[in-house]
Amino acid sequence: MERISYRVALGGIVSAFCLMGMFLTGVFPLLYLVLPMLAGLLLLIVVEEVGTEWAWLTYFAVGLLSLFVTFDKEAALIFIMFFGCYPILKLYINRIPTKWLRLIVKLLFFNLCMVAYFNLTVYVFGLTELMEAFEDWGKYGGAILLAILNPFFLMYDLSLTNMMVLYRKWLKPRILGRKKK
Numbered sequence: 276m277e278r279i280s281y282r283v284a285l286g287g288i289v290s291a292f293c294l295m296g297m298f299l300t301g302v303f304p305l306l307y308l309v310l311p312m313l314a315g316l317l318l319l320i321v322v323e324e325v326g327t328e329w330a331w332l333t334y335f336a337v338g339l340l341s342l343f344v345t346f347d348k349e350a351a352l353i354f355i356m357f358f359g360c361y362p363i364l365k366l367y368i369n370r371i372p373t374k375w376l377r378l379i380v381k382l383l384f385f386n387l388c389m390v391a392y393f394n395l396t397v398y399v400f401g402l403t404e405l406m407e408a409f410e411d412w413g414k415y416g417g418a419i420l421l422a423i424l425n426p427f428f429l430m431y432d433l434s435l436t437n438m439m440v441l442y443r444k445w446l447k448p449r450i451l452g453r454k455k456k
């Protein structure tokens with residue numbers, strides 16, 4: 276019983292922090308990518324402490340509520356499509372034994388998410404400013420942008436790994452205390 280209440284409480288606290296970050300995208304529009312990244316990073320705490328099932332529940336709750344709470348719908352969409360689910364999916368992808376296959380799966384997932392995000396943003400939400408920006412680059416503008424974004428994704432992936440190590444080795448022992456032997 277105590278374990279369930281701990282899971283619910285942790286999920287609620289992390290959800291509140293994630294939603295606060297998502298809400299702040301309307302206050303600080305320049306951070307519309309950074310704040311969803313940080314919200315996704317907070318989901319790693321749920322994964323580490325109570326497991327992926329609860330992390331998925333937290334992700335779905337934050338994703339749904341961010342559509343209603345967030346003024347910047349682009350930020351909510353990028354959280355739902357990539358920054359919220361990737362930190363959880365990364366744990367499954369990292370189970371692939373071959374390093375190159377793991378890298379290909381990560382890049383394929385990222386590129387599919389970005390193409391879907393672009394299409395939803397332009398064709399569903401009607402934000403045609405993205406299409407106008409690509410006119411300067413010609414018909415290969417989308418491919419050029421994806422090629423530019425892939426190294427940034429790899430840095431993001433590495434930073435997620437490093438943040439998880441930092442949480443496990445430094446932050447968690449200081450917050451939760453060391454366990455007695």
